[in-house]
Amino acid sequence: MKLLVKTPRRALPVAAVVCVLATSTALLAPWIAPHDPNAVDPLNAYAPISAAHPLGTDDLGRDLFSRLVAGARTSLFGPLVVVLAAGTAGTALAVAAAWFGGWFDNLVSRALDVLFAFPGLVLAITVAALFGTGFITPVVALSLAFVPVIARVMRAAALRERSLPYIEALRVQGFSGWHICRRHLLPNLAPLLLVQAAIGFGYAMIDLASISFLGLGLQPPAADWGLMIANGQPSILAGFPQQSLYAAIAVVITVVAFTAVAERLALRFGGDVR
């Protein structure tokens, strides 16, 4: 996907603040949420905005603000795990392939190509359908789907870095490949990895929300933004779109903010924004 519109410079601090806010909300969810996100109060269903319920309540009378805050936790933690797992595995594969070259590089590259041919979301849905729903299965599946995306970029960078004269000089000094990769190659690739992870974070968040929306991720009554969008659908027909709407806005704002920051990082460290 090509980003056609560049984020205006002045929007960047806003995006950064949103990222920090979203992250701290996720970390401090139990202390921020005014109500138990799962406390049902049928008599108070579809309550309007009030001091007690800053965003009103849903069809079961649960406080929407509390559910949104609690949902930040799962909605941000999922992509974080995906990015960490795919980043680690992808970089390890990429550096090993670039370092050893030859048949090993061919093997890894072809395997990644095969994996790359599956759209991430389709892979995740298939795995979730086969191995059951929940938090872990979609996250593992999506991590797997993200490995080739990260590995391809990292391999190209690792190949370039490996061919630089300083690596040759280190080899003449008698250092092992392991030492050179760990102490020199990886640290010099870290900025690019950071960019890749930041970009992947937004994509992973959308994918995980989609999986939850399709009912293959977390199950009710868990508070999760994707799930909230799905569960709010009947209420839309009843004339109360709040639940779906707020959750959708939360997803969009967070993803846009993270992607904007990632784009800035990419400009700074010279990665590509896909």
Added chain:
Amino acid sequence: MTLLDFEHLGVRLGERPILRDVTLSVRAGEAVGLVGESGSGKSMTVKSVVRLLPDGATVDGSVRFEGIDVHAMSPAELRRFRSRDVAMVFQDPRATVNPVRTVGDFLTEVLRDQGIGRTEATRRAAGLLSEVGVGDAERRLSQRPYELSGGLLQRVVIAAALLTEPKLILADEPTTALDVTTQEEVVAILNEQRHRRSAALLFITHDLELAAAVCDRIAVMYAGEVVEILPAGQLHAGARHPYTRALLESRPGAVPPGERLRTVPGVPQSALTAPAGCVFADRCPLATDGCRDKRPVLLPIGAGLAACHLVREDS
């Protein structure tokens, strides 16, 4: 005692020859200069000592260090050999030092890898920095490569090369990337320090005068072969090979001021394009038909060795 011995070393990349026949020995503590035009295989010869050849290269003949064939070493032996017995100074210090680590990290890394403590490694690095003429060693250690000038950084690289007390230092045009004003200083420091430690030096350069000043013997390479080996003092008087003579006549100082500079006629050839017999036959002013067919071998002539069919007859 012979420290390093090339015996009919040939390197091929697939079918393409890079080195055809390199026969040369370096004694312990001796400085040998490698001169010749670009593409003559000087760098490849030096790189073959530390087995830094391109992927897929095949090697004929041998390179022996203290009698052990470098190309038959196990990976562990090779690493040990590279880290303790030999050191290399490259052309461009900017490109061969990891730009994001400090000078101190760069200098102490080898020692730390050999199990020497941080304090001791830093102390030794600082000591060596002052020996190679880098003042204010403490501050330099915490600086990064971009904060140092080219000449200063090359001294740091020389210090790194000396740090493990190697028996052999390989220097691949160590001053080419530097300012003219610092070139002499850097070479002088390298030479002085290696003398003090009685380390041998294999020195690549384009500068014949520099080679004669620094080295004990000079090996002239052309198209992947060593065509002549001379004692440095005999470079002008004792040169027999037509190529060496042509090189000497091409120096700016060889003709009176105002006159057009001489060149070696033709273009430099690599091992791939050179003729099958004598590699220099295509450009040699004296070449006969016989030169193209039969390959000359290095034989003692006067004070040195030369590989030429013609010099044998008139001497």
